[in-house]
Amino acid sequence: MNDRLDTPSVIIDTDIMERNIRSMADSAKRLGIALRPHAKTHKMPSIAQKQLDAGAVGITVAKVSEAEVMAEHGIKNIFIAYPLVTPAKIARAVRLSGQIELIVGVDSLDGAKLLSQAALEAGRELQVRLEIDTGLRRTGVPYDQAEALASAIHAMEGLRLTGIYTFRGALLGGKPTLDLQAAGAEEGRLMAELADRIRAQGVPIADVSVGSTPTGLQAAVAKGVTEIRPGTYVFQDRMQARLGVCSLGDCAGSVRVTVVSRPAADLAVVDGGSKTFATDVQPNTDPMQLQGFGHIVELEDAVLERMSEEHGMLRLGPAAQASGLKAGDVLHIIPNHICSTVNLHDKVYFKSGDNYEERAVLARGKLQ
Amino acid sequence: MNDRLDTPSVIIDTDIMERNIRSMADSAKRLGIALRPHAKTHKMPSIAQKQLDAGAVGITVAKVSEAEVMAEHGIKNIFIAYPLVTPAKIARAVRLSGQIELIVGVDSLDGAKLLSQAALEAGRELQVRLEIDTGLRRTGVPYDQAEALASAIHAMEGLRLTGIYTFRGALLGGKPTLDLQAAGAEEGRLMAELADRIRAQGVPIADVSVGSTPTGLQAAVAKGVTEIRPGTYVFQDRMQARLGVCSLGDCAGSVRVTVVSRPAADLAVVDGGSKTFATDVQPNTDPMQLQGFGHIVELEDAVLERMSEEHGMLRLGPAAQASGLKAGDVLHIIPNHICSTVNLHDKVYFKSGDNYEERAVLARGKLQ
Numbered sequence: 001m002n003d004r005l006d007t008p009s010v011i012i013d014t015d016i017m018e019r020n021i022r023s024m025a026d027s028a029k030r031l032g033i034a035l036r037p038h039a040k041t042h043k044m045p046s047i048a049q050k051q052l053d054a055g056a057v058g059i060t061v062a063k064v065s066e067a068e069v070m071a072e073h074g075i076k077n078i079f080i081a082y083p084l085v086t087p088a089k090i091a092r093a094v095r096l097s098g099q100i101e102l103i104v105g106v107d108s109l110d111g112a113k114l115l116s117q118a119a120l121e122a123g124r125e126l127q128v129r130l131e132i133d134t135g136l137r138r139t140g141v142p143y144d145q146a147e148a149l150a151s152a153i154h155a156m157e158g159l160r161l162t163g164i165y166t167f168r169g170a171l172l173g174g175k176p177t178l179d180l181q182a183a184g185a186e187e188g189r190l191m192a193e194l195a196d197r198i199r200a201q202g203v204p205i206a207d208v209s210v211g212s213t214p215t216g217l218q219a220a221v222a223k224g225v226t227e228i229r230p231g232t233y234v235f236q237d238r239m240q241a242r243l244g245v246c247s248l249g250d251c252a253g254s255v256r257v258t259v260v261s262r263p264a265a266d267l268a269v270v271d272g273g274s275k276t277f278a279t280d281v282q283p284n285t286d287p288m289q290l291q292g293f294g295h296i297v298e299l300e301d302a303v304l305e306r307m308s309e310e311h312g313m314l315r316l317g318p319a320a321q322a323s324g325l326k327a328g329d330v331l332h333i334i335p336n337h338i339c340s341t342v343n344l345h346d347k348v349y350f351k352s353g354d355n356y357e358e359r360a361v362l363a364r365g366k367l368q
Numbered sequence: 369m370n371d372r373l374d375t376p377s378v379i380i381d382t383d384i385m386e387r388n389i390r391s392m393a394d395s396a397k398r399l400g401i402a403l404r405p406h407a408k409t410h411k412m413p414s415i416a417q418k419q420l421d422a423g424a425v426g427i428t429v430a431k432v433s434e435a436e437v438m439a440e441h442g443i444k445n446i447f448i449a450y451p452l453v454t455p456a457k458i459a460r461a462v463r464l465s466g467q468i469e470l471i472v473g474v475d476s477l478d479g480a481k482l483l484s485q486a487a488l489e490a491g492r493e494l495q496v497r498l499e500i501d502t503g504l505r506r507t508g509v510p511y512d513q514a515e516a517l518a519s520a521i522h523a524m525e526g527l528r529l530t531g532i533y534t535f536r537g538a539l540l541g542g543k544p545t546l547d548l549q550a551a552g553a554e555e556g557r558l559m560a561e562l563a564d565r566i567r568a569q570g571v572p573i574a575d576v577s578v579g580s581t582p583t584g585l586q587a588a589v590a591k592g593v594t595e596i597r598p599g600t601y602v603f604q605d606r607m608q609a610r611l612g613v614c615s616l617g618d619c620a621g622s623v624r625v626t627v628v629s630r631p632a633a634d635l636a637v638v639d640g641g642s643k644t645f646a647t648d649v650q651p652n653t654d655p656m657q658l659q660g661f662g663h664i665v666e667l668e669d670a671v672l673e674r675m676s677e678e679h680g681m682l683r684l685g686p687a688a689q690a691s692g693l694k695a696g697d698v699l700h701i702i703p704n705h706i707c708s709t710v711n712l713h714d715k716v717y718f719k720s721g722d723n724y725e726e727r728a729v730l731a732r733g734k735l736q
Contacts, residue, residue, distance in 0.1 A: 006456040006736045040677060062678040082639075082678060083628045085696050088374040107629050110695045138679050139629040139637050260451045261475050261507040269507050271450075274648035274708055276735055280641075280675065282650060307648065309408060309708055310430040310450060311506050327478045328453045340642055340677055344711075346733050365714050365733075367644055368374045 005356055007258040007330065008272035010341065010348040012359075016252035017234060018050070024217075024233045025054035033220040036060050036079060036209065038231030041339045043363040045073030047234060052077075058101065060229045064092045065366035071100050073362065079103040079209075081165060081229065083111050083131065083139055089368065090118045097126055105165070107131040107141050112153045119158030128153065129163040129207060134190045136168045143190065147197055154203040163207025164198065165229070166191055170214045170243055176287050178243060184218020187211070192224025214243050237338035238295050239281050242288055248295055253348075254332040255294070255341065257312065265321050268314040270331060273307040277333070278340030294333040299323060304333060373724055375626040375698065376640035378709065378716040380727075384620035385602060386418070392585075392601045393422035401588045404428050404447060404577065406599030409707045411731040413441030415602060420445075426469065428597045432460045433734035439468050441730065447471040447577075449533060449597065451479050451499065451507055457736065458486045465494055473533065475499040475509050480521045487526030496521065497531040497575060502558045504536045511558065515565055522571040531575025532566065533597070534559055538582045538611055544655050546611060552586020555579070560592025582611050605706035606663050607649050610656055616663055621716075622700040623662070623709065625680065633689050636682040638699060641675040645701070646708030662701040667691060672701060 028035035037051045038060040048059045048070055058077030061067050067078045082105050084090050093115075096102050106112045106128045119126040130150055133140030141149050146164070153161045170176060172183040187210055195208045209227040210219040213236075216228035232239075235253040236246045255277060257270040283290050283305075292303040293312070301317025312333075316325070335341040342348065343364055350357045396403035405419045406428040416427045416438055426445030429435050435446045450473050452458050464470050465487075474480050474496045487494040498518055501508030509517050514532070521529045538544060540551040555578055563576045577595040578587040581604075584596035600607075603621040604614045623645060625638040651658050651673075660671040661680070669685025680701075684693070703709040710716065711732055718725045 006454055008735050083695070085628050086374055086626050086639075107631070108695055111628075114696070133631055137632070137635060138676065138681060140631060142631055258454050260453050260479075263475070263501055263508060263510055264505070267505060271454075272735075274646070275711055275733075278642070279647045279650075280677070282647075308506065309648070309711075313506060327451070327476055328482070343643055343677075344733065345735070365643075365712065367376050367640075367713070 005256065005349065007256050008276045009256050010345045011254050011256050011332065011351050011356070012235065012348050013252045014350050014352045016250060017047070020233055020236060020250060020252060021050055021054050024230060025051070025056065027217050028220070028228060029055060031217070031220045033225065034227040036227055036229050037234065038081070038229050039066065039070060039363065041231040041234050041342065043342060043361050044359065045070050045075055045362060046359070048075050051234070060231070063366050063368060064089045064096070065368050066363045067096055067102065068092065069363040069366060071096060077101040079129070081105045081131070081167070083107045085111050085114060090114055094118050094122045094124055094126065097124060103127045103129055103162070105129055105131050106153065107139050109149060109152055112156055112159060116156040116158040125158055125160050127160050127162055129165045129209065130161060132164050132166045132191065132194060134166045134168050134187055135171050135174050138167070140166060143194065146194055147201060150198045150203050150205070151201050161203060162205070163209055164191065164195055164205055165209035167211045168215065169212055178287055180214050180243065180245070181218050184215035185222065187215055188219035188222025188225045191219070192222045195224055213240055214245050232339060235338045238290060238334050238336045239288065242290055248334060251334045253338045253342070254297060254334050257331050257333060259325060259327050259329045259331065262325065262327055266316050268302070268316055268325055270312040270314060271310065272333070273309050273311045275309045276344060277307065277312065277335050278337045278344065279307065280340050281337040283336070290336055294335045297332040297334065299325070299331065373624065373717065375624050376644045377624050378713045379622050379624050379700065379719050379724070380603065380716050381620045382718050382720045384618060385415070388601055388604060388618060388620060389418055389422050392598060393419070393424065395585050396588070396596060397423060399585065399588045401593065402595040404595055404597050405602065406449070406597050407434065407438060407731065409599040409602050409710065411710060411729050412727065413438050413443055413730060414727070416443050419602070428599070431734050431736060432457045432464070433736050434731045435464055435470065436460065437731040437734060439464060445469040447497070449473045449499070449535070451475045453479050453482060458482055462486050462490045462492055462494065465492060471495045471497055471530070473497055473499050474521065475507050477517060477520055480524060480527060484524040484526040493526055493528050495528050495530055497533050497577065498529060500532050500534045500559065500562060502534045502536045502555055503539050503542050506535070508534060511562065514562055515569060518566045518571050518573070519569050529571060530573070531577055532559065532563055532573055533577035535579045536583065537580055546655060548582050548611065548613070549586050552583035553590065555583055556587035556590025556593045559587070560590045563592055581608055582613050600707060603706045606658060606702050606704045607656065610658055616702060619702045621706045621710070622665060622702050625699050625701060627693060627695050627697045627699065630693065630695055634684050636670070636684055636693055638680040638682060639678065640701070641677050641679045643677045644712060645675065645680070645703050646705045646712065647675065648708050649705040651704070658704055662703045665700040665702065667693070667699065
């Protein structure tokens with residue numbers, strides 16, 4: 001092992017990544033739907049460019065600072081799918097809208113007024129999409145208030161309301177589900193019907209945009225949906241495999257770790273803990289029922305059971321105990337949630353055959 | 369609000385931080401014990417220097433890369449309290465040991481051999497401490513095997529074994545506890561007795577080093593303990609307040625967030641989620657029984673109940689609902705775990721009166 005591959009570090013298998021990028025682009029093409037990947041998973045302009053080259057119409061981000069990094073590196077069509085309400089962020093978005101094709105999210109009358117005022121003061125028009133809550137209870141105007149808000153925003157100077165969007169994840173009737181087909185169908189139908197009702201009020205909604213890696217392709221089947229915004233598909237992860245979206249063999253991202261201690265027959269400690277692996281998708285939560293914080297590629301019956309900041313505790317089953325695992329051995333672990341895991345790493349390593357290339361995660365940790 | 373204080377961002381109240389630094393240093397002095405703070409909480413050389421100025425004998429880190437950053441910025445006495453087993457890290461540690469007073473952790477014969485060999489090849493002697501497992505089942509040689517391993521390491525060329533150390537947290541008889549006095553007393557007694565037994569074999573153990581913010585001062589009461597390594601005390605956090613170590617008023621760190629959406633009477637969404645707040649101390653886990661992912665300073669009956677990467681969902685009780693909270697309002701949230709929260713932020717803001725000063729978290733995200 002050389003310095004460059006010291007552990008812990010994130011490895012991206014580029015063959016699998018390219019396959020995932022192509023597969024989603026082909027599916028979108030087949031369905032006649034626009035693909036606007038969420039860059040939150042990779043946070044890297046070079047991968048965003050690959051997604052565009054494969055046919056994506058633009059990308060999605062959550063923060064103005066992410067949009068700025070992407071724009072600096074040549075990405076020219078960006079949707080900030082997040083309600084902007086602070087003066088600093090709005091000013092930066094207005095500025096950026098003079099340099100690239102920018103769309104901004106909005107989900108309230110107060111927020112729309114702030115955007116409108118800033119756009120007018122700058123002598124510009126901002127393209128906006130209205131976020132709809134279709135059941136997740138996160139951001140988004142409540143479904144039954146969306147028509148009235150769309151009309152009000154449509155009437156505002158300085159704003160051009162061109163679409164509606166939602167994010168719901170794998171939810172059905174308000175509850176987490178593994179039935180992605182039903183979840184996606186419901187998501188698509190809700191959005192298509194709403195778009196029609198808003199149009200009936202004279203608001204020309206062009207874009208009807210839905211999530212997500214687990215439900216996007218299912219929702220896109222609904223007539224009237226025009227765009228999907230999946231993010232995780234580019235690398236996939238253990239959560240998506242558990243949802244049935246992919247297999248573990250489709251996961252392009254893993255964390256390379258070293259066993260630093262073998263204090264007991266059933267215990268191995270690796271050099272990655274909660275500073276290395278995201279903990280926002282927790283083990284043993286319904287309905288995911290994931291065991292542990294990641295899938296250990298090399299050991300079939302080991303579970304990454306506990307973590308502190310720099311320690312990952314593996315409980316070893318009989319096969320792992322018989323494997324002769326010792327301090328210094330290297331393992332690869334597919335994390336439960338790759339997006340928030342990548343956010344913990346300043347750099348990742350692109351693996352192609354036996355070659356490893358260091359790449360900076362340029363839009364990592366962009367919070368504002 | 370100006371650009372510099374856009375949200376989300378970590379605010380450090382410097383008056384409270386200075387008080388925490390002084391208080392721990394005074395307690396250590398009173399007990400006649402050395403203080404070697406763990407820098408994992410702040411990850412900033414300037415704060416490490418404040419701890420040294422207040423009387424600390426040196427600092428503790430977990431990674432060679434953290435030690436390198438600290439050394440570059442003038443910190444000259446560092447204990448890497450982690451078993452080093454990869455060739456790259458060992459080579460860097462040996463190099464660093466020629467520049468500063470460096471101590472390295474070890475917990476196995478295999479690990480000790482690697483360190484010994486690297487030190488001999490470089491013509492150097494590495495000062496090491498043996499990590500002891502006193503019940504957490506993390507790294508550390510099992511308690512009953514420690515005497516034999518200490519003797520073996522003592523006999524190795526290239527290594528100078530000068531101490532033993534442990535980390536256990538708030539644990540008693542192998543189980544999480546809120547009885548910190550009993551937990552600390554047990555931790556201190558176990559370590560002091562072991563040090564005597566190792567000395568009886570002719571190994572001159574000088575340093576007997578124990579954790580931690582919750583148990584360090586209690587463990588230090590045991591005769592024979594010579595050093596404590598608390599980390600979190602510098603900022604404190606909601607978990608420590610729940611443990612009874614401090615009050616919420618002793619928490620120097622909070623996350624400034626903005627309400628971005630008020631979609632329902634009982635729901636407010638803020639612009640910080642799992643990319644902003646660490647999730648490694650989860651709500652509603654025994655015996656912590658913390659409600660939510662942080663304490664909302666301005667709203668007594670609001671709970672940060674759910675998070676996705678960029679969204680924090682606050683469930684509002686009657687008082688919060690009556691407060692007139694609206695999009696654009698700013699809140700401060702004391703996180704459950706400040707150490708892993710700071711690790712998510714490239715910079716923090718030192719607050720002194722009405723003045724805010726931006727400071728880089730120089731040793732953030734150092735994984736190797």
